[in-house]
Amino acid sequence: MKVMIRKDGKGTLSLYVPKKDLEEPIVSMERPGMWGGNVTLGNGWLMSLPDMPEGTTLPITVESRRISGGNDD
Numbered sequence: 205m206k207v208m209i210r211k212d213g214k215g216t217l218s219l220y221v222p223k224k225d226l227e228e229p230i231v232s233m234e235r236p237g238m239w240g241g242n243v244t245l246g247n248g249w250l251m252s253l254p255d256m257p258e259g260t261t262l263p264i265t266v267e268s269r270r271i272s273g274g275n276d277d
Contacts, residue, residue, distance in 0.1 A: 205223055205268060205270070206267060207221050207268045208220040208222070208265045208266075210262050211263075216229055217230040219245055219268075228246040228247045229245065230244070231245065231246050232244040237258050239254065239255055239257075239258070239260065240253065240254065240255035241253060242271060244273070247273075248273040250271040251270055251271065252268060253266065254266050
């Protein structure tokens, strides 16, 4: 699914899923650079992110896959 990742003025990363009209903070990352690993959202979803170069400019829309967690609400 297509998702948008952005960083707010305080440096908090969030992931927006347009299909669900859902925006949640990224609370943990499998890899320090985020890209190519899994991230956990505030609602418990585990999302897989594509490989991207370090220093990729945000906001960005990427293809992601939900691995597990949370409700389908």
